[in-house]
Amino acid sequence: MDYDHKDRGEYSLGEPAAALYGRLKTKRDAVLSTAREMATITIPSLFPPEGYQSGDQIGENNQSVGAQCINTLASKLMYVAFPPNRPAMRFELEEYKLKKENDGLSEDDKQVLLSKLNVALASLEVTHKRRMEATRVRMAYVTYMKQLEAGGNAAWEHEKIGDPVVHRMDTYVVKRNKRGEQLFVILEETLLLEDLPKEFADRMREERKIDFEGKAPWECEITTHRVCKTVGSKDAPRYIEWSEYEGEIIPGSKEDQDDLPQIYAGWLIPQYGEDWGRSYAEEYRGDHYIVENGYAALQDGMAAAAWTLFGVKPGGSTKLADLIKARNLKWVTGDLVNDVTVLRVDKGSDFAFVDNTTAKAERRLARAYLMVSSVQRDAERVTAEEWVQLTGELDEAMGGLHSVIAQTIQRHVVMKFLALHKKEEPDLPDFEKIAGADVVRTEIVTGVDALSRSHEGASLRRLRRALVEDLGPEGAARVMSDIEYARRLAASEGVQTAGLILEDKDIQANDQSKLQTGIAAQAAPGVIEKVAGTMAEGGKEALLQQQAQQNGVMPNGN
Incomplete structure (x- = not known):
């Protein structure tokens, strides 16, 4: 095997990835042990015990409160990150840059360009939203949040747009700098030989004939280590990836991923200066144990009382x-x-004490995990007040942690999806090239922000009503452009305007046609009758001439 890393350039960690993985995972043990401990009293399947094999008994707890806590908060974090019937991103125009790039245009032309671009950006948001709804991003994001809540760490892999994958922290190691940015991630994977390049797989079968001889294809597996490494400058990082087996790069596994990593090691509560974050459940460990032990004691008491x-x-x-x-x-x-x-069993007062203490801890957990909130509804139309209340509760309950999630974990998930969608559909509009470089900024919406375009539409309607009330219908028509109003309203609702809203020239043509029709309709009835009579006499004369010619006689008798 190839252990010489000097000639591999950027595709090297200075030593075999397997050796580095084995050394770094010892620093993961304490955090992983805590994650398994918290999973035991919440959702045991999130972090199975060490040595777990598929189908093994994972364990059981004495209550479902912990599972309800994890599931409820994960659902609400997903709900706010990906609002129903709303895009998860918003494209904002840097208006001053746009005007600078188009100095040769008049102010009116600049406003028209700005309006049309806003409509096009709203339409693009809807296009991305519809594509996202056809993928498993939302479902995977819920799993991602559960892993982060219980263990504090999880890796998000997004290679195919429709199939994101979440990796537990016991399958990878990560190295970060002092700012918390990942330097590299090593993911340990067990792969079938059939999924590897044929030439490499055939060589493995020959070299490990003793291990694979007589086995079915689905039993021939090897353990590989996939590396996602950050290269480039601090201000413009890019990411490369490759897979190794015993120090050798597997053929065809090298990949340059530009400015977004394919494997992103997320952490919920950052610990700057360390490689691993901390979990949300860990902060409420005491109450989780009170609930677990309290229900265990009550179950034993019920068994004794029922005996x-x-x-x-x-x-x-x-x-x-x-x-x-x-x-x-x-x-x-x-x-x-x-x-x-x-x-x-004369222990009623003792059982009552345990029950009361457990109930108090359960109420504290309910507040921490927003189980007492009732504002979440599965509806296409959710009021702005509900959004404000839910996002406010998240930030308050999580100590501002939700804002950190929105700009780190959630931002990576959305931006990676956008990159994959553009790669899947190269014909999607590139507004930076159309309007000038760096004039469009991508913002990640977080619940209440998702309603910003709807707020714009409501503000437009209020302004129009106020103008009509203060200036009258005619005065409002003089100061407000109906076409611009319609375009901005369509953009606020995410409605595509192609073929719906007419251009200025089309409106002028329609107005001219209606004007001419109106003039004709207002003509004197006698004039219309005279014209009609003249046309009728002309038609009668033509008919007589035609009949005379057929009989060989001219109309005047000649």
Whole structure:
């Protein structure tokens, strides 16, 4: 195998990726142990125990509160990141740059250009939204959030636009700089030989004949290490990727990914100066354990309380055989009150104390994970007040952490999707080239921001009503352009205007045609009748001439 890394240029970490992975994963053990601990009392399947094999028993807990906490917060984070029936991104024009790039145009032409570009950008947002809805991005994002909530770390891989993949932290290692930016990620993968290049796979079968001989194709696997490395300058980084097996680069695995990594190591609560982040559940570890242990004690207490034993006083007048044979509502002779007793567990007050303490911890978790919120609705039309309340609750409950997520994890997911969509459909408009370089800025919407275009539409309607009230219909028509109003309103609603809103020249042509029609309609009735009569006489004369010619006689008798 090739262990010489001097001639590999950028595609090298200075040593085999497997060796570096083995050394760095020891620094991951403490964080991974905490992640497994928190998963045990929330959702055990998020982080199976070490040595877990598919189909093994993962474990079980004594309550579902932890799972409800993780699921609820993950759902709301996804809901705010990808609002229903709203684009997850917004393209904003840098108007001063646009005007600078088009100094030769008049102010009116600049405004028309600005309006048309806003409409086109809104249409492009809708195009991206529809494509995203046809992928598994939302579903994968929920899984991503669950991993981050319980373990604090997870890797997002997006190679094919429709199939993003989330990797648990026990499958990769990451190295970061002091600013928290990833320098490289090493992902450990188990691949089938059939999925590798044929020449390389055939060589593996020959070199490891003892391991693979007699095995079915789906049983022939090797462990590889995929590297995603940051290269280039600090201000303009780019990312490269390759896969190694025992220090050798697997043929065909080299890839240059430009300015967005294919494997992004996300962390929920950043720990700058360290390689791994911390989890949200870890901050509420005490209450999670109170709920887990409290419900465990209550379950044991219920089992004890439900355990029913009868006793009969020895030598009493009541016979045990009569009690055993007696059916319900039958008579038995004897002193039942004094001779028969039932085993009792006199710990009601103790159980009440455990129940109250557990309930208090459960309420604290409900507030921390927004389980008490009822503003989330699955609807196409969600009011602005609901958005404001939900995003405000997220930031308040998470200590501002939601804003960090929006500009790191969520931003990468959206920007990577946009890059893949442009790669899939090269004919998508490139407005930077049309309007001038760097005049369009991509913003990631976070709940209430998603309604900004709708707010623009509401503001337009309010302005028009105010102008009509203050200036009258005619005055409002003089100061406000109906065409511009329609274009901006369409942009606020994300409606495509092609073939819907007429251009100025078309409107003028229509107005001229209507004007001419109106003039004709207002002509004197006598004039119209005279013209009609003249046309009728002309038609009669032509008919007589035609008949005379057919009979060989001229109309005047000649």
